[in-house]
Every structure is written in structure tokens, then in C-alpha cells.
Amino acid sequence: MSGDRREKIVDLGVVVLTAVLSAALSYVQTRGNLALSPALGSGSWPFGTLSFSSPLLLGFTWVVNPISLVSTGMLWWRRRWPTAVGVVALAAAAVTPAVVPLVVALFTVAVLRPPRTIVTVALLGLLPIPVYFLTYSYVSGALLANAVILAVLIAAAIGWGLFVRSLNDRTERAEAEAVLRARRAQREAREDIAREMHDVLAHRLSLLSVHAGALEFNSGASARETTRAAAVIRESAHQALEDLQVVLQVLRSPTEDPAIDGTRPPQTGLAEVPDLVKESQDAGLRVDLDMRCAEPDGPAGIAGLTAYRIVQEGLTNARKHAPGAPVRITVDGGPGDGLSLQMTNPAGRGATRDGIPGAGQGLIGLEERVTLAGGRISHGMAGPDHVLRAWLPWPA
Structure with a gap:
């Protein structure tokens, strides 16, 4: 499965799960007269809730908020435009109790955006609290509880997002370091090959060149001298091939136990x-x-x-x-x-x-x-x- 397809499946799952949780939370808030955050909406359409039931829903009555549904649907684009989705979720939470989309949006902003953007969005999320208190002249314990709950939710969402971001950064650094170590190992291996080839073969081939040059310039050499020179050249070439095999053996399996196959190279x-x-x-x-x-x-x-x-x-x-x-x-x-x-x-x-x-x-x-x-x-x-x-x- 490709990465894009996997991300789309995850985003769809997030949207569906957020919608279900938002509907369930709206039902609890409506039936229990419970609020999890201060809201500036009037409670009428479109700030209020809609209730519906169907035999397909096993007789349960579902309570949804239109603006909360909009902010939930916006979560589909949370990876592409995290800041914009976060601002929409903040606006929706300011006028309706759309808490679940707000938490998901703030989490995404903390994971994907730079620190300055995170701080700005967090301050915008806390802005409804003083506005809410300025709107009502009487501050009750319920209002204070709602304000504290909203602040805790914002801090928890951003804190968890920053934690996940640190894990992602650590993983990326580990992968980058692994790539650098692999490249360094490849470069060192190439240097070892070049060094060993030079040290081992240059000596043998220079000897071979000396003997071949002597044979070339000594045109009046006897058949015995020519035979001897040819034998030396052949022996030098044979030794060069043996040295090359030893070098390749060492470079190919430097960590293997030579006692297993009995091919330990000679210790020079x-x-x-x-x-x-x-x-x-x-x-x-x-x-x-x-x-x-x-x-x-x-x-x-x-x-x-x-x-x-x-x-x-x-x-x-x-x-x-x-x-x-x-x-x-x-x-x-x-x-x-x-x-x-x-x-x-x-x-x-x-x-x-x-x-x-x-x-x-x-x-x-x-x-x-x-x-x-x-x-x-x-x-x-x-x-x-x-x-x-x-x-x-x-x-x-």
C-alpha cells in the first residue's frame, strides 16, 4: 500500500471517528446540560443542535451540530492546510461546543507547523475565554470550570502533538544518520579497495613491467635468457593474481571467521x-x-x-x-x-x-x-x- 493511500485511509478514519465522538458528546451535553468549553453562540440555528433518529440507528437519537459537522469535515484536509483547518476548528469551538474537531486540529498543527504558528493558534484558541467572561457580568463556578476545561484541552492537544513531533524528528534524524553512516561505510570501503589495490598490485606490476622492458630492449638475448625472462614474467603475473584474490577476499568478508572455510589470508x-x-x-x-x-x-x-x-x-x-x-x-x-x-x-x-x-x-x-x-x-x-x-x- 502506497504512502498516499495509507494517509487517505487514516484521514477518513479520523473524520468518521471525530464525527461519531462529536455526536455522542453533543448528546451528552444536551441531555445532561453539560458544557466542556465556553461557547459564544446563541443556541439557535445554526449554533444549536439537530436531533434525529432512525430504525437503522437501533432506536438511538443522535444529536449533531451543523457547524461542528463542518469543522469535522474540514479535518480531511488537515495535512495539506493544518493552520487553516485549525483556525476553522477554533472558530467553530468559539460558537458551538465543537471540542473534538478542535483537539484533532490543534494536534495536527503542533505536529506539522513551526513553533511561531503553534503559539499563534494556541493564543487564538484561548481568546474566547476572556471574551466569554466579558460577555457575562456574572461569573459562576460553571463558567470557570468551562474555561479551565478548554485551556486544559488546548494544552493537552498541543502537548501531545509536540511529543509526536519530537518522535518524528528523532526518527528522521536516525534515518538521516543511518544514510550518512551507510555512505561513509561505502566511501571507506572504496578507499580501502583503492589503497589495497595500489599497495599490492603496483609492486607486482612494476616488477612485471621491469622484466618485460628488459626482454624488449635486449633483442640479442639468447633463447635461455628469453625463456628465463618469460618465466619470471609469468610468475610475477601469477603472484599478482594471487595477491588480487587475497585482497578481494579480505574486502568482501572482513568480519567472517576464516577458520570456517580455511581460507585465512597470509599475515604479511x-x-x-x-x-x-x-x-x-x-x-x-x-x-x-x-x-x-x-x-x-x-x-x-x-x-x-x-x-x-x-x-x-x-x-x-x-x-x-x-x-x-x-x-x-x-x-x-x-x-x-x-x-x-x-x-x-x-x-x-x-x-x-x-x-x-x-x-x-x-x-x-x-x-x-x-x-x-x-x-x-x-x-x-x-x-x-x-x-x-x-x-x-x-x-x-
Whole structure:
């Protein structure tokens, strides 16, 4: 069922229920000489009541007021024009005991209109009370009771409407916050995908590009050398695909228990740095690794992975921007002191001959990773060399 159809059904139900309650209240007021609010009407047509009975009504005599019926019918448009319907209900209640439509109209105004309009309508609703007292020179206890009843009804209708309004506002805020959280989660997921793709694939593909470039420019290579280069390219492509599968697995199911299907991705850390360096050395990059850590495996968790990513990104950038230049990597530290890492290489003079493309986001991604790990990172020129320094916490 659509929202508009549901609202129309609710509005029709409100109109019918208000009409029934108004007729019943008019009957009680007429038979019991009871008033629930001061009325300025004369008691004659159209301010008086009409009585009718029918066999279809099981012998009951119904008492209705024409003006009360008009204000009741106006409730059909209470959502579209709440203020106008409220003013009509106030006018009807001022000249006839049309209390039920007044309560419904004021409730709707409190739910849908701004505070200034609510206060104005409430003051208009209370205006008949002093006018009523000025009209009669003698103030009886019944008059005071009617005035108090009217004030209480107005306050109750507006108070309940404001309460429902606060619930609606809270629901809307919760829904808006849920949408913002979903968008933030999507944005973070996209950033994670971009970061992991860059960190994992850029290294493998740069190695593959180096080997393919060497094969292309070494046209006089022997069949054995060509076969070996092709095997290295194939192995690099295979490793790139495996890394891609691991990244996609982690990004698709980060909260699942890997022990269920036995597909836990390998935990990369500082212990894998020598293998990373060897891959670059096999590709022709001159790398000098000096590891003086108190524990070879290094820190666990995000700090170890971040150290691995720093070395990976540094080697990738060296192949891109300073091909053939030597790279020196120094890693030292221990539990409690933290992990210090420095990478130094002579600055390149321009683009590589292989034309390896770069997204320009690697160092930005590293800064984000290091910040998340609680560390520090800096990079820049120190004389003729480009130096990258990082410090990561290593809990004792």
C-alpha cells in the first residue's frame, strides 16, 4: 500500500471517528446540560443542535451540530492546510461546543507547523475565554470550570502533538544518520579497495613491467635468457593474481571467521621484507637491506603490515622514478622502543624508460596507514638523495 493511500485511509478514519465522538458528546451535553468549553453562540440555528433518529440507528437519537459537522469535515484536509483547518476548528469551538474537531486540529498543527504558528493558534484558541467572561457580568463556578476545561484541552492537544513531533524528528534524524553512516561505510570501503589495490598490485606490476622492458630492449638475448625472462614474467603475473584474490577476499568478508572455510589470508609483516627485497634484486634493482631488529618477526598486527607496505611502496617508487639507482633500507628497533625504518636512494632525473605509470597516491596512502597505526612518516630530499623515514609503535 502506497504512502498516499495509507494517509487517505487514516484521514477518513479520523473524520468518521471525530464525527461519531462529536455526536455522542453533543448528546451528552444536551441531555445532561453539560458544557466542556465556553461557547459564544446563541443556541439557535445554526449554533444549536439537530436531533434525529432512525430504525437503522437501533432506536438511538443522535444529536449533531451543523457547524461542528463542518469543522469535522474540514479535518480531511488537515495535512495539506493544518493552520487553516485549525483556525476553522477554533472558530467553530468559539460558537458551538465543537471540542473534538478542535483537539484533532490543534494536534495536527503542533505536529506539522513551526513553533511561531503553534503559539499563534494556541493564543487564538484561548481568546474566547476572556471574551466569554466579558460577555457575562456574572461569573459562576460553571463558567470557570468551562474555561479551565478548554485551556486544559488546548494544552493537552498541543502537548501531545509536540511529543509526536519530537518522535518524528528523532526518527528522521536516525534515518538521516543511518544514510550518512551507510555512505561513509561505502566511501571507506572504496578507499580501502583503492589503497589495497595500489599497495599490492603496483609492486607486482612494476616488477612485471621491469622484466618485460628488459626482454624488449635486449633483442640479442639468447633463447635461455628469453625463456628465463618469460618465466619470471609469468610468475610475477601469477603472484599478482594471487595477491588480487587475497585482497578481494579480505574486502568482501572482513568480519567472517576464516577458520570456517580455511581460507585465512597470509599475515604479511616485517619477516617478509627480505623476500620482497629479493624480488626487486632479481628484477635488477640494487637493494641493500640492513635489519637490526631485536626480534626478526617485528611487531605484529597493523604495525608489521604497515612496515611491509612502506618497503613495498618505496621499492616500487624507486623502480618508477630512479631506475638503476641503488636503494638502501635500514630497519631497527625493538619492543617498547618502536620500529624505525629508513629508505634512501639517489633521486631520479625523470620518467623511466619503461614508462611505468603511477597514480600519485602511494605516499598519501602510506601516510594514512602510518597514522592509523599510530606512527609517524616523512619523506623528501636530503641533498641528492630521496629519503623516506617512518616510525611505528612496537608494544613491549
